[in-house]
Amino acid sequence: MTALHADMAPVPYRVVRRRDETADTAEIVLEPVSSALPPCRPGQFAMVYAFGVGDIPLSLSGIDGHRLTHTVRAVGAVSRALYGLRPGATVGVRGPFGTGWDLDTATGRDLVIVAGGLGLAPLRPLVAAALGAPPSFGRLTVLIGTRTPGDLLCTRDIDAWRANGADVHITVDRPDTDWTGDVGVVTTLLDRAEFVPGNAAAFLCGPEVMIRATAREFAHRGLAPDRIRVSLERTMHCGTGHCGHCQLGPLLLCRDGPVVAWTRAEPLLPVREL
Amino acid sequence: MTAKGPGFLGDLPPGHRERLLTVAREVSFPAGMRIFEEGGVADRFWILRSGRVALDTHEPGRGAMVVETLGEGDLLGWSWLFEPYRWHLGAQTRDAVAAYEFDADQIRSAIDEDPAFGLAVTRCVAAVAIGRRLRAARTRLLDMYAPPGTARQARSGGAAP
Amino acid sequence: MTGNGATAVIGKDGLDALIRALAAGGRTVIGPTVRDGAIVLTEIAGGDELPYGWGVELEAGHYRLRRRADGAAFAHSAGPQSWKTYLHPQRERQWTADRGADGALVVTEEDAPVPSYAFLGMRPCDLRAIAVQDRVLAGGPHTDSRYRARRERAFLVAVECTEPGATCFCTSMGAGPAVDGGYDLALTEVVDDGGHRFWARAGSEEGAAVLAQLPRRPADPATESTARQRVAGAADRMGRTMPEVDLQLLMRETLEAERWNDVASRCLTCGNCTMACPTCFCTSAEDVTDLTGDHAERWRRWESCFDLEFSHLPDGPVRATGRSRYRQWATHKLGTWYDQFGSSGCVGCGRCIVWCPVGIDITEEAHALNQERAATGGVGVPPREASS
Structure with missing residues (x-):
């Protein structure tokens, strides 16, 4: 698994916490199953993959070492799938991508x-x-x-x-x-x-x-x-x-x-x- | 050029109205023409004589969103009067439009040189163009025609802190 | 890759031997051949499959084969396909994901071996197009590893252009008709009283090694000078030109031009131009699962910026109108490509003109934009981007 390029193929992460933020928005906290993405900076995003549905860019709403937090609003097929995940579920993550707030x-x-x-x-x-x-x-x-x-x-x-x-x-x-x-x-x-x-x-x-x-x-x-x-x-x-x-x-x-x-x-x- | 009727010009005292009109150019725009774009330099303004103009903004994925329309007698553009002299919205004609066009630099200079004229024009812009439209926009925010029950949030209001 | 000095003259038998030598070396040899009324690219086994004696008649929205009396093999210009079909295929699996009984996710990158191609008969414009795609897919912070693997294993045989079509404008784009490096072997076809022959130059060590295996004779000054004259003559016979202005600036300064409405009234937004273009690289991700629901695959497939879905956001498409979609394509190709990848995205091959069902001509549009800009004196032009 460490052979994967985190930019092309997703790295497995586990949902360790999930809570509702608003009526249609949830916060999910992810931890790497084994290997982790390179360090992420505020402002960057990751492509988060819901099994079989697809992946979407999600900004990082929290960075704590290898622990990543995303805030996802249920508006499309992938975001609805991610919004509906419960702790213990596995997602794929690629990244980090893009510029940060610097x-x-x-x-x-x-x-x-x-x-x-x-x-x-x-x-x-x-x-x-x-x-x-x-x-x-x-x-x-x-x-x-x-x-x-x-x-x-x-x-x-x-x-x-x-x-x-x-x-x-x-x-x-x-x-x-x-x-x-x-x-x-x-x-x-x-x-x-x-x-x-x-x-x-x-x-x-x-x-x-x-x-x-x-x-x-x-x-x-x-x-x-x-x-x-x-x-x-x-x-x-x-x-x-x-x-x-x-x-x-x-x-x-x-x-x-x-x-x-x-x-x-x-x-x-x-x-x-x- | 004759100056009469309601709207912006009707609210300007006759002497100042005549003065403003002496520097007006008569222009016409075809339907569907974009007159100015959001963020552009507000170097001109218009008083509409006929036809309608839509003020709009845009959001990726939603396209152009019309904020309000202006018609006969209305002042099109007030951003020329206040720094940084940039349009806040875009403007597009809905049908063929005839208007008086004014050069913003010229009017700003006249305002600076002649305080009485300046006060009259500034007052008129504030009262007619900005004040009247602000009241209308606030009323529209209340979403008065919303189906019963759906607009409660907007109507219930909140006290200032 | 140039200048290792190996040159020779080969005949039709040498060309046939080249194909066989490349195939014997384990390569899949792709070259032009006549099929279904067009000169297409396909796997070829011998020189007899090359389009000897065929030329093409090109115009906006028009492509016809025609017989040539001289029997030349490469006196035709760009056909419906380009080499990106092979290096950047229409549809490719990128990775698979399997979900175990415990919910664990196992992701496996696609590892099917990539073919080792030999491309025979690449026009200089197409050679340039590959260099352009190299920068996009393998020259940035992230690399498309399968593209790069195919690219690194490919052997490129260029054939200089001596017969430009009516829709060609590579000279305007600085992409031809002469080759400018980037090849393993370069050929220039000469047919005259001296016979039907090819002036060959190696551009790499591997090219020199292959050339050394072929029946050949030393390059003679007459063949070489005739070849050079033919290529130089081709530069003067381009059917189209681009306006001789800074095209990047032209695109930046005409974003609100009336001409976009004009072209939008003709454009069907079919996306043919993007499929035929040798540099258009856009793709979409496609996710599929099998019937068990525990095996998923990620594919990427060619996508066109003319597709309404291309710019889709939750509330709808960013480019809702045909005007903005054509503008995106043309301004990207001729303008913002420089900002993004350091070169033009257009090589002047003319495919987008030929294969447009309504004959929209990007050179004509660029001339019209240039004229409109001049006529309006820059009025209504949005501010230039400050940082570039």
Whole structure:
């Protein structure tokens, strides 16, 4: 089994924990059955294979040594199969693939992390990494927008983030009767974030409409576009740069992404159906 | 050029209206033409005389999503008035459109040079184009025509912290 | 691979001996032959299967064989297939997975031996196409190991182009008609009063060794200079040209051009161009299980960016319109390929023009985009990508 190339053929991993995050989203924690993938960095993704159904790219929502966490929303055949797995089940994993958030490029700066919906999942290990090395960074702000209060991910983590010094703000599009927090889109939270634009780095993940609006707002407020990093999504079949599905103009997102600097993304995202 | 009727021009005091119209160009666009794109430089704006224009955005996999449509008398474009002078949405004609077109640089200079004119135009943009549309968008967020029971979340609202 | 100095002149008997020598060496020899009204690539056993005396008549959406009086074997240009059929096959199993009684998963990479091919009669444009696919499939951070295995074991016999078709434009793409390395043996066909012969050069040690086994005579200046003249003459007889501008920049600056609507109104989005193209590499993953449900296989098969499913996201396709799908194909081929893989994705073979059922011509589209860009003075052009 150690002879396998983890980039072409999947390596067996066992589901060691699974819990519901929202009505249609679960977190699954995987451990290698024997050999493990090479080390994974926050922002990267793995191709996770449900036996006989297929594999899909899933960002890493937690990295703990060889233990990998994925947050999967049941929207297609493979994701439904993965969502339905119970502890003890075996999956195949290929990777890790793609670019990471590259937190070390932001050393000494204020960090502003902005998540829309499921976009919080790939940002979770970034928050963990930033909090794990507090003297290296300035203020850490996490801005989270979700559709409804019930769609909020990482609810167990948020208190811990706050306790460790992160400034976390949450807003929802559609409140319920119990919601007493902010209502509105995530860009409206930018005014709450304390950061020095000339010495800050921003990390964004969510729907492209939200990424475009937020990144432009950051740029308008004086953040250098190359210090705004965004995570983008396109169809992926191989993860290795060979299948062509994940093209976004000049980018192969499995190789040049999913995390790209706004300087790269800005001219591409306005082009419809690129 | 005559200046009358409702909409943006009707809300502008007559003297300022005439001044604005002296620098207007009459333009027409065929149906289905894209007038500007999200993220592009907001270097012009229009007051529609006839026809309709759809404001849209797009999301990969969902395609273009129309946010609202504008018609006769409406101001098309306000991003030219505020930095960073970039369009927030795209615009496409739904049918043949006739409009007054204005050069944003020219109007911005006039606003700077003539505070009275500047205040009138800025007020009109704020009240008519932005305020009226914001109220309408908020009402639309409430999803008033949703089948009974499905829109409770939106209606119940939440207190500010 | 060039310049080890071994040159010779061989005749038709030498070509026949070449095929037999390569087959005797355990190689599967693939070459052109006439079948079903076209010059196709297939396994050949002897020189008599080569298309002696056949030429082709090409136009947009048009392909006809025609007889040639000179009896030449390689006076035809690209046919419906390319060599990628062999190096990057249409469908291939990548790995299998078996689920044991205890739920354990055992994954086995495909290990069926790959054939050792000898390709005879590769045009310089096709040789370039292989170099392009090498960078895509074996030149990045990840390697398609089975592609690389086939590629490393392949013996390449190029034949320089002396008879370009009406749809050819390799000169515009810098891919022909002369060979520029990358071969084991290169031949140039000469038919004149001096006889029917081939000027042969070895491009590798193995090529030199094979050449040494063939009935041959020393290369004479007359044959060599005639061969060079024929190839140089071919460069002047290309049926098509690309606009002489930076095509990468042209594609980047015309993403919103009106011309895409025009071509979309003609394009059937059938994907023929992508199948015929010698560099198009896109594939989809396909997962199958047997009836027991405990044995699963991963296959990858050719896929076309013209397929609506190609860009599918949970909510729907990113490229929903024919306009954006043709634009993706053309801008990738001529423009963003440079960004992704450091070269053009087009070699000027003209197959996409010939095999388009409605005769869409990528050179004509590029000229139209160039004219539209000039006419609009760059107005409405999206900002250039800052980092490249």
